[in-house]
Amino acid sequence: MAELNEIIHQPVRLRLMAALVAIRTGESADFTFLRDLLGVTDGNLGAHLRKLEEAGYIQLTKKFVNRKPRTYASATATGREVFRNQVAALEEIIKGAAGAKRKKE
Amino acid sequence: MNISHNAAESALASIHKAENQMNRALSTSGGAYQMIIWGAVMMVGYTLNQFADRLPVALVAGPWIVMSTFGNILSVIVSVQRARKFHNPYGARLGLLYVVFILFGVVGAFFVHPSDPREINMLVYLLVMLWMASMGLWVDLRLLWISLTFTALMLFGFLVLPDYFFLWLAIVGGGALIGSGLLLVRGRA
Numbered sequence: 001m002a003e004l005n006e007i008i009h010q011p012v013r014l015r016l017m018a019a020l021v022a023i024r025t026g027e028s029a030d031f032t033f034l035r036d037l038l039g040v041t042d043g044n045l046g047a048h049l050r051k052l053e054e055a056g057y058i059q060l061t062k063k064f065v066n067r068k069p070r071t072y073a074s075a076t077a078t079g080r081e082v083f084r085n086q087v088a089a090l091e092e093i094i095k096g097a098a099g100a101k102r103k104k105e
Numbered sequence: 106m107n108i109s110h111n112a113a114e115s116a117l118a119s120i121h122k123a124e125n126q127m128n129r130a131l132s133t134s135g136g137a138y139q140m141i142i143w144g145a146v147m148m149v150g151y152t153l154n155q156f157a158d159r160l161p162v163a164l165v166a167g168p169w170i171v172m173s174t175f176g177n178i179l180s181v182i183v184s185v186q187r188a189r190k191f192h193n194p195y196g197a198r199l200g201l202l203y204v205v206f207i208l209f210g211v212v213g214a215f216f217v218h219p220s221d222p223r224e225i226n227m228l229v230y231l232l233v234m235l236w237m238a239s240m241g242l243w244v245d246l247r248l249l250w251i252s253l254t255f256t257a258l259m260l261f262g263f264l265v266l267p268d269y270f271f272l273w274l275a276i277v278g279g280g281a282l283i284g285s286g287l288l289l290v291r292g293r294a
Contacts, residue, residue: 015123022127033190093113
């Protein structure tokens with residue numbers, strides 16, 4: 001049975017991982033775009049990105065666009081794997097609860 | 106770590122919501138829109154080419170010039186908008202590769218001297234499809250299959266329906282490009 005991962009179970013980090021995993025491998029998303037997509041503040045997003053980066057689930061890259069620094073985030077192979085396991089674990093919980101409900105009936 | 110059934114459902118719902126939001130953002134800022142733009146240009150342009158012998162030259166060449174310029178401007182806008190949101194390590198190289206293919210096409214045409222308008226258009230089409238295939242190998246395999254399918258369809262039209270080749274390019278070439286673009290958009294949305 002797949003285990004729930006505490007690091008990405010936090011709601012903002014879970015949505016962040018879901019968004020980053022939806023992008024092709026090798027591509028990365030802009031910090032400002034992610035902030036607007038998730039509806040969080042700069043500080044909040046920055047803290048969650050750092051946490052995920054420390055865990056090795058995402059990679060942060062700084063690029064200069066029109067001489068301004070921009071941060072891009074992408075999911076690593078480990079991050080994609082952990083996210084898939086998290087989804088599987090959540091689905092198992094739901095299936096397990098549905099099975100237990102049927103047995104009771 | 107244990108959570109309730111409701112918490113698991115809520116977590117999955119938030120995952121799907123974030124995935125959908127990202128897919129919608131990707132679909133409105135990707136190459137799919139460029140395919141739709143160029144498909145429309147092909148449809149109108151090659152339909153005019155098919156009836157070129159019955160139309161004044163200005164009525165065939167004029168729309169091509171206007172639409173190609175418009176298509177190029179829209180393509181640049183779409184690319185710039187996408188680059189603001191997403192970074193692709195191959196993005197600049199793919200743009201340069203397009204220019205390189207066209208340059209090689211011009212040099213190749215200098216040696217081969219294609220004189221028939223059908224041959225010239227087939228050569229341009231093959232170069233664009235070669236670029237799309239290369240892009241597919243780099244970033245998205247679906248583009249490789251789309252490119253190979255279009256190339257096979259265009260070769261069929263060129264060899265089997267020579268008298269209607271431009272109409273074939275307009276309807277099958279342009280239509281398939283628009284259809285593929287729409288499929289990519291819907292697949293993401």
